[in-house]
Amino acid sequence: MRLRFRGLKTNMLIKKGAEASLYLEDWHGQKVILKKRLSKKYRVPELDKGIQNQRTRHEPQIMHRAKKAGVPTPIVFLVDLEEATIIMEFVEGKQVKHVLNDLPQNERRKLCRHIGELVGKLHSNGIVHGDLTTSNMILTPLGEVVFIDFGLSEQTWELEARGVDLHLMKRAIASTHFMHAEECFEAVMAGYERIMGKKVTNEILEKIAEIERRGRYISER
């Protein structure tokens, strides 16, 4: 591993998920994120290899498509299928989760509208993020919002998938930004409507209501 990615330095684990570990590294004087998918002992090696390989290939592809759709994502520097590893840009800035509550109202609305536009751009280009929480959005010092972690993303134009995507966003806002939840989600949907139009947006809102009625997404706590 060390040899493969010559020049990596710090090796600091910053997140250990069910599927992958994230390390913050120094790579030729640049801060990078190393995302390594974990091998699962319960799966036969042939299957395990196939899944890791497929997902490691899929993630940078979707990130690239997102960029083409006008949604900023980290630069991918290196993909190593053997090691199921992606080395990408460490995006300087703050997670939207940590800034949203403290912004003045008009700024907060503006930011949420902008996020809604970005989600609209993803959806209108057939990308569903799959984990739209405010921790997966970075606000850069230049005021740009960068979407990260496309590990659960998929290519689809289905209403159901889009509805699930935005419903997750609504739930994430409700749990982390409950003081301004309604206002924030409304602003997100206003931004979304700018890209997707009124008709689709209404269909999505109906879909979200239907998902809520199913009961399976009632808040966990």
Add this chain to the structure above:
Amino acid sequence: MTKGYCLGIESTADDFGVGIVSIKGEVLANINDTYIPEKGGIHPREAARHHANIAGKVIAEALKKSKISLNELSIIAFSQGPGLGPCLRTGATAARALASYLSLPLVGVNHCVAHIEIGKLTTSARDPVTLYVSGGNTIISAYEANRYRVFGETLDIAVGNCLDVFVREAGLKPEGGKAPGQIVEELAAKGKMFIQLPYIVKGMDLSFSGLLTAAFNLLREKKFRLEDVCFSFQETAFSMLTEVTERALAHTEKNEVLLTGGVAANKRLQSMLKTMTEEHDAKFSTVPREFSADNGAMIAWTGVLCYKYSITVPVEKSFVKLKWRLDEVEVPWVENKHAD
């Protein structure tokens, strides 16, 4: 109430089961009679006819086994859903008749809740992430705030259904009361070569229909040994199940996993989940074999739990609920320190 017994009737699909369980949770009887179709899958009306024919016999047998008399019973429970309409109605009719005749309270039990509760009664699991896998259901759930919340589920067919149809398509005949899944398990154990098949996991949800179609195609092509097809089919399906269970475990931050439902009897699935839970320092339990498939004891025990919280249903309102979801049911008896 410290003394008393509940008689529970299960009839959601091809099994007609009667269980007798004490208020304290001792299983005194658990008798089952399964409808076996001459060919193809379960025909709901034929299954219901089978149930109606043997209902009296199975109830009598359960009473005999339990060594208690009819007038010692204090609760009648039945599976009210989800399931096949004609089958559910047959069980419900028997339960209503008993409750009316004996003037006893009637409890309509959710079949999915019952699979979880019998797992908790018969293992040391207390607050687990539950993987419930059977011919009709594939659900990953955990308790949060008064309900078993569904974190993941199949988007199309159940994993047990997928196994059953595969076995039929392969022309294999289950003999001696073997479950179709058991045949796949035995053949898979002799498989050596892994063939790539569709592996569909969407967040915490699963899809098995593409896997089934691809497995059909392999059978038709006859390019591979049947053992290898079974091996690859089983490995793919169970890896998907284990992966979503792992995600749910990480997400809920619980430290127990419970495997329940008819497919829980599969040793390979058990071993995969065990490997996965060990990596998370979590505890793994599997429901004992006699309680894994549909059975009356699980309905009786859940009937007891409901009754303790006065959850009963008047006979005239005891309609069956064909699509009654697990997460629609409030389960006030579950104690949980995380709840609030």
